[in-house]
Amino acid sequence: MKKSALILPVLVVLGAIGLSSVYIVDERETALRLWFGEVTAEIKEPGLYFKVPVIHEIVKYDDRILPMDTEPSEVTPLDDRRLVVDAFARWRIADAKQFRRAVGASGIPGASARLDRILIAQLRQVLGSVTSDAVLSADRVGLMTRIRDGARSEATNLGVEIIDVRIKRADLPEQNLAATFDRMRAEREREAADEIARGNEAAQRVRAAADRTVVETVSEAQKQSDIIRGEADAQRNAIFAEAFGRDPEFFAFYRSLTAYEKSLQGGNTSLVISPDSEFFEYLKSDKVK
């Protein structure tokens, strides 16, 4: 009876001691075992571990790839055009002992702050050594690698491995936006004007070609028509020559008569004639002169 009343608290105390003498390291963690603040073991393998309760202190760090984003900062490339750049890094704790030594109790947030400074310094240094064209080109990948490598060697002191550094934004400063927009607008206007001018040019070309075609076609037709007319006239002359050539003298006589008849008709002709003409041969006498 009395025993059983005592057993329970004893068991509870034993249980508590048992509980505080084991700890689990998760797959996602790395743990440090500290003996009065001194790192005595670094545990990377997940599993169940034992410790001396109270005296051993366990510090766990996230072993996964951790994020870090820099604030946008202005850098000045070689050509003095300023760019607003922000970048991010992905990092993990490579050496937990070193990490503990370097950042102390501030842990991951403290490390982030220090990495941020390292990264910004690297950004300024690397981007400051090239022109802004290089940032805005396929070279960006190479620049990112340079920044990563630079940051990586500095971060080793923190016990941190930088997995990757990537530039996120590389933009013009806010103050330059208006100017950029103006330039873009001007470029578009130029393009629009060019389009219209080209349209007019093409239209004029087409019209001129059409006018030329018209002149060519019509004059060609005119030429053909004149040739035909000439041939016709020639043919006419040939016909006449053939016909009238039989007796030129009679032709002259006959043609003259036709001409008189045509030209001296109507009431608008007055003739002063002498009766000596052949027509009046018999007007005065019946004898031939």
Add this chain to the structure above:
Amino acid sequence: MPSNNSGGPWGGGGGNRGSGNDGGGGRRPPGGGGQPPIPELDEIVRRGQERLRVLMGGKGGGSTNGRGPSGAGGGGIGRGGVMLILIAAAGLWVFSSFYRVDTSEQSVELFLGKYYQTGQEGLNFAPWPVVTKEILSVTRENTEDIGVGAGLRAEQGLMLTGDENIVDIDFQVVWNISDAQRYLFNLAEPRDTIRAVSESVMREIVGRSLLSPILNRDRGVIAQELQNLIQATLDSYNSGVNIVRVNFDKADPPREVIDAFREVQAAEQTRDTLEKQADAYSNTVVAQARGESARLLQQAEGYRAQVVNQAQGEASRFVSVFEEYAKAPDVTRKRLYIETLERVLGNVDKVIIDEGAGGGQGVVPYLPLNELRKSGSQSDAATSEGAR
């Protein structure tokens, strides 16, 4: 396993009252020994202990009165209470150890914090607290919108192109988990990482392209490149993330200059219009010219026919007359002459002056030529010719 576990204490409890209590009490701490100190459980344990104490206190009171029967009675009540607690604890344990994995999910089981196995769909058993589990929805597609955010310029998806123009880009990255284990153990902030990598890759691609290809034809190419690069970068983090696709929602000029871009489109239309109008003009006048040419040619042909016919007619007429004339030249010639003059002089005003008969020479100057002209004003030539 669970039935054995839950059955064990019962058997022990039934055999011996004291050892049953001991067994119950002794079993619990090892059960809790492996567990991380979870507040809820501590609470339960504490409550259970309090209750035991109360029961024992009751039993103790009873036992001072009469050890045998009342002790047996108190033991009965205590055993019932302990049983209840044990049943409840066992039920809770079973409930928390079994779990279901849906078709779209995968679970990762950790044995004392160490990766131990991947649970498949259906009912799974993870004996708590030794084995813990994480259930992840692996087939579900997650969407990250990038560039849609309002507010700051940087979040509006404005990006600088290689030719220092600015383009407004919105796109979506659709992803799922390809490897639950890697996804769980390698990346601390997977969503954040996916967003950051996507934006960075997009800006990298835009930063080395010119503006007009982005706006016009290269979207498919860019989306493909984007997807490949994001995937490659995430793979380099061993992230276990699979990019399903990239939706390229928008790639427009910024709001501030979009009017100018529209004007260019309008100008393109204008250009087209001008060209079409010129074509229309060309078609009209050229066709007209062809018609005109045809007319000229036809006219010429007509002229030819006319002239030739006329000539042939005239010639034929002359030939006919001539043939008759050739038979009797003198008579015909005379006749023709007289007949013609008859017709001519019949229609003409005539003045006949006989010069030979007397002083005709003197008469001519006095002729009232003006009056003669009134009746025949245009016949000077004929008059003078006739006079001679």
